[in-house]
Amino acid sequence: MGVDAEYGHVVSETANTGQATAARPSTILIVGGGPAGLFAAERLSARGHKVTLVERMPSVGRKLMMAGRGGLNLTHSEGLKDFLTRYGNDAKPIVGAIHGFRPNELILWAHGLGQDTFVGTSGRVFPKAMKASPLLRAWLQRLRAQGVEIVTGERWVGWDGNGQMLFRLEKSGAEAGSHRRPADAVVLALGGASWPRLGADGNWTEFLRTHGMAVTPWQPANAGVHIAWSPLMRDKFAGTPLKRIGVTVAGGGQVHGEAMVTRNGLEGGAIYAVGAELRRVMADGPGVLHLDLKPGMTVGELSKALARPRGKQSLANHLRKSAGMPPVMVAMLHESFGRSLPAEPEALAAAIKNVPLTVTGFAGLERAISSAGGLALEEIDARGMLLKQPGVFVAGEMLDWDAPTGGYLLQACFATGKLAADGVMAWLAAKSASDAVSAAVATPIGTGA
Numbered sequence: 383m384g385v386d387a388e389y390g391h392v393v394s395e396t397a398n399t400g401q402a403t404a405a406r407p408s409t410i411l412i413v414g415g416g417p418a419g420l421f422a423a424e425r426l427s428a429r430g431h432k433v434t435l436v437e438r439m440p441s442v443g444r445k446l447m448m449a450g451r452g453g454l455n456l457t458h459s460e461g462l463k464d465f466l467t468r469y470g471n472d473a474k475p476i477v478g479a480i481h482g483f484r485p486n487e488l489i490l491w492a493h494g495l496g497q498d499t500f501v502g503t504s505g506r507v508f509p510k511a512m513k514a515s516p517l518l519r520a521w522l523q524r525l526r527a528q529g530v531e532i533v534t535g536e537r538w539v540g541w542d543g544n545g546q547m548l549f550r551l552e553k554s555g556a557e558a559g560s561h562r563r564p565a566d567a568v569v570l571a572l573g574g575a576s577w578p579r580l581g582a583d584g585n586w587t588e589f590l591r592t593h594g595m596a597v598t599p600w601q602p603a604n605a606g607v608h609i610a611w612s613p614l615m616r617d618k619f620a621g622t623p624l625k626r627i628g629v630t631v632a633g634g635g636q637v638h639g640e641a642m643v644t645r646n647g648l649e650g651g652a653i654y655a656v657g658a659e660l661r662r663v664m665a666d667g668p669g670v671l672h673l674d675l676k677p678g679m680t681v682g683e684l685s686k687a688l689a690r691p692r693g694k695q696s697l698a699n700h701l702r703k704s705a706g707m708p709p710v711m712v713a714m715l716h717e718s719f720g721r722s723l724p725a726e727p728e729a730l731a732a733a734i735k736n737v738p739l740t741v742t743g744f745a746g747l748e749r750a751i752s753s754a755g756g757l758a759l760e761e762i763d764a765r766g767m768l769l770k771q772p773g774v775f776v777a778g779e780m781l782d783w784d785a786p787t788g789g790y791l792l793q794a795c796f797a798t799g800k801l802a803a804d805g806v807m808a809w810l811a812a813k814s815a816s817d818a819v820s821a822a823v824a825t826p827i828g829t830g831a
């Protein structure tokens with residue numbers, strides 16, 4: 383008996399012909415029907431394994447569908463070196479996984495499902511259809527064709543005393559009994575804890591904690607921030623975008639992008655991008671966002687523009703005409719500086735380029751795009767397997783990593799889905815090989831077996 387090095391299939395050689403024949407395909411259980419779980423299912427079923435994917439909601443891919451509502455940002459076109467910096471310094475397994483499934487591979491995969499892509503002005507990559515539904519439809523068709531069984535409406539509720547996976551029908555309530563689903567290997571892809579009504583509610587953390595695994599508490603990531611606006615700001619400008627701004631936290635690097643005024647504060651890509659830094663700062667006290675409303679101009683250039691004679695124009699008109707600033711930016715200046723907003727061009731220019739806003743908190747998990755926290759990365763090996771539960775692999779947002787919006791979230795979910803699937807195959811192959819050695823050792827010489 384030997385092992386197919388690439389795919390981990392166990393093959394046995396018949397004594398007479400030396401011909402290789404495939405052994406029994408392994409039964410693999412995947413829990414969670416988001417991008418990470420679906421991708422693991424695709425890869426494992428493509429290699430001939432019998433895959434059952436169990437999802438607690440009535441259908442799979444609900445968060446993916448929601449992600450497509452604002453334009454499905456699949457990945458990013460920037461160079462890999464810069465790309466990988468988006469995951470911070472503490473996410474080595476995630477970086478390793480992305481080395482194994484790079485942005486261009488995700489793009490090719492989407493093309494393979496008939497979804498052409500384009501690169502937006504910000505470098506983000508989207509399917510031409512923008513939404514997720516055509517991609518998900520084609521994907522599910524492929525999975526069905528590869529024999530993946532998808533079971534919906536069942537929640538994983540932990541392990542029994544023998545390490546068997548326990549499930550309960552979602553509709554039956556907590557008091558109902560559970561049933562077992564045996565498997566040769568398992569991939570958990572249960573998601574994080576944001577937008578719980580889409581399925582990923584983070585309830586699985588207790589099952590892993592019970593088995594002695596470290597789980598970092600959930601926090602909203604890529605979430606809006608709360609700012610105590612004046613009634614004028616809230617009522618007049620909620621829903622208004624702030625285009626081409628710079629955002630800084632605690633003297634860190636400036637992030638360029640867009641934000642949107644909400645009734646409670648600000649949201650949008652530029653705000654999400656500084657979220658991790660802001661959370662760190664706010665662990666010790668209040669957080670302050672510094673907005674640069676004119677990142678494309680130096681203080682000198684701006685003060686020169688503002689030095690043009692103002693005549694009888696209102697400040698709002700003057701700022702609009704001389705510096706191209708819309709009313710929402712002028713309101714932002716008043717909001718931050720109040721009566722102390724300087725009139726002298728150079729001081730005014732400096733104020734425009736550094737508008738401090740005190741952040742009182744983050745929007746909750748229920749509306750955050752992603753969540754920070756989850757299963758500690760120290761709990762898995764380089765193949766994505768739980769060190770304390772061999773044969774169980776983990777993928778996607780349920781792991782404790784964090785990244786800004788820009789396609790980095792989906793890329794990491796796909797990449798860890800692939801890592802886990804490949805890990806399953808390698809693990810099964812190694813197990814079969816060692817079982818075969820044990821069997822051979824146990825077989826008495828001369829039996830001809």
Ligand SMILES: Cc1cc2nc3c(=O)[nH]c(=O)nc-3n(C[C@H](O)[C@H](O)[C@H](O)COP(=O)(O)OP(=O)(O)OC[C@H]3O[C@@H](n4cnc5c(N)ncnc54)[C@H](O)[C@@H]3O)c2cc1C
Binds near residue numbers: 436450586
């Ligand atoms: C509004 C919004 C917009 C977004 N836009 C983008 C974007 O444009 N680009 C991007 O990169 N990312 C985006 N994201 C983030 C991205 O969608 C997620 O990071 C990604 O879906 C996570 O994939 P996952 O497979 O790890 O988890 P999920 O997609 O959350 O899937 C996990 C699945 O597991 C199931 N599950 C959980 N617990 C159990 C259990 N006990 N038993 C059985 N099943 C269970 C859940 O029901 C769920 O279906 C967006 C998210 C939101 C909310």
